[in-house]
Amino acid sequence: MKAIRNYVDKIKPNFEKGGKLESFNSFFDAIETFLFVPNKVSKNGVHVHDPIDLKRTMIIVIVALIPSILFGAWNVGYQNALAYGLDRTLLENFWVGMIKLLPIIIVSYGVGLGIEIIMAQKRGHEVNEGFFVSGMLIPLIVPINIPLWMLALAVAFAVVFGKEVFGGTGYNIMNVALVARAFLFFAYPGQMSGDSVWVLNLKDQPMVDGFSGATPLALLNQTGTMPSASLADMFFGFIPGSVGETSVLAILIGAAILIFTGVGSWKIMLSTVLGALGMGYIFNLFGINAYMGINPVYHLVMGGLMFGAVFMATDPVTATSTEKGKWIYGAMIGILVVLIRVVNPAYPEGTMLAILLMNVWAPLIDYYVVESNVKKRLKRIAVK
Template identity: 40%
Template structure:
């Protein structure tokens, strides 16, 4: 199968090379080729360190490294949302997310339900972020006639993870657009920018739409729909318990698992 794919690739490759009929689309072809196949360029000079790592693999590894945070974030969105719905005695928050959620249904104490609710909120934001970001990357790669850089994998997931769950999708598109275009491409692209595209886009949204990016309602999905404001938390911090009762005082109030998962305040 791999040999057949390689032969098909080699047969169409001349069309995308300089002078070929589809030469202007070479960046897109190159991105697909690099995604499917490993590089054929190998180091032969003995003074170089030989390794299979290249920028594509590095970016993909960093992208995959963000997955645990992504999955926990989805779980936490679902966990907080179901706790909120139980508190207000509501079956849903009357927005389009719950049209999708109700297609599968949910129960308040189900891990799968919490993951599903979190995915319904997070995945659309990430999908829009990635789609808009890759369009800008392709556009600049075609115009400048260079390869599409895999850094978008990292920028897109970091940007999406930094956004609140109720973020309108058009704002996600605007944010990543600002981050890619103003934060990176205007300086010449990857390696020439001094701003982080993901954080640049996030900062743009924060200052452009502060009421929807900060405050006491944006981090629990659906909280803004009913006008209920969560009460603040007041109490001793884990260090306070430890100072009063030592390790025993700490473990009497919190478990190590709670500390690891981030389910405790302070």
């Protein structure tokens, strides 16, 4: 540890202004602050600071994602085994999934962090930690069969046009991970929807007869038939889907970590769930078709609603910044997800679109919350 520090101090002058590796300053700084919390002290203002910083905040989100990652990797192998009628152990399934998932994670981080470092260097900033989480979220919400070049393109698009053009982490309007997914969704619909994309394909083998690979959402959307998977299967996540979304249990463990540490807003999570349930019950009242009539609880365990509610809607940069606004924002997401799922025939899943739409609306919600606070203050003068 001391030796590493000494080495870092030794090579540091090369990267500082005037050094021969000056143009790698941001890269060096990112590595240095990754290894060591900087020795900066408070100059003015408070003399002691809470040890929490963005790195700590982001790493906690990563920790919260671990159950979903581990389960998701296993489920990739499990679904693949089901599809091809293979007999594998738990570990083998996990291994098959991990082998497929790791390159996706590496490409996602490599491309995203690369762009971040170049941008930071250009602007003379420190590298922001925002992509820490985005880079992990993206692999969890794309189909496991995605070609890596396609993923790289989507990540580059998301980081540049979803974030850096606005000024970097903290200034972006829409969730970066969802921008990447939206890019894929509209640019390469063939790879992003349909029955075959959510289960790991083996090129030279035919699937077992009768295995459809369709997600419960797709079934409901296209055929109006109830999924064959039980509610418990869907809750635990033994269904096809993107890596992170299938297991509601794993997501809830993550949610508990986020809520306990105070990193994720429980208000947004809760209001999203309530919004979805509420909309589900309203559809129950109409009950025109089978989809409208389903128990609203199904909406929570199918598709990406819970994953979106816990890990994406709570992104503090793109959500509403007022506490009251968070209730409205979350509820609207829940309502829109169910609305898009049930009413819109083109899109089986509404989570991505609902969150992106509410990202755009968040400043408006904040505006009205702020105005109501201002009005209260003005009223005080009027009363006097």
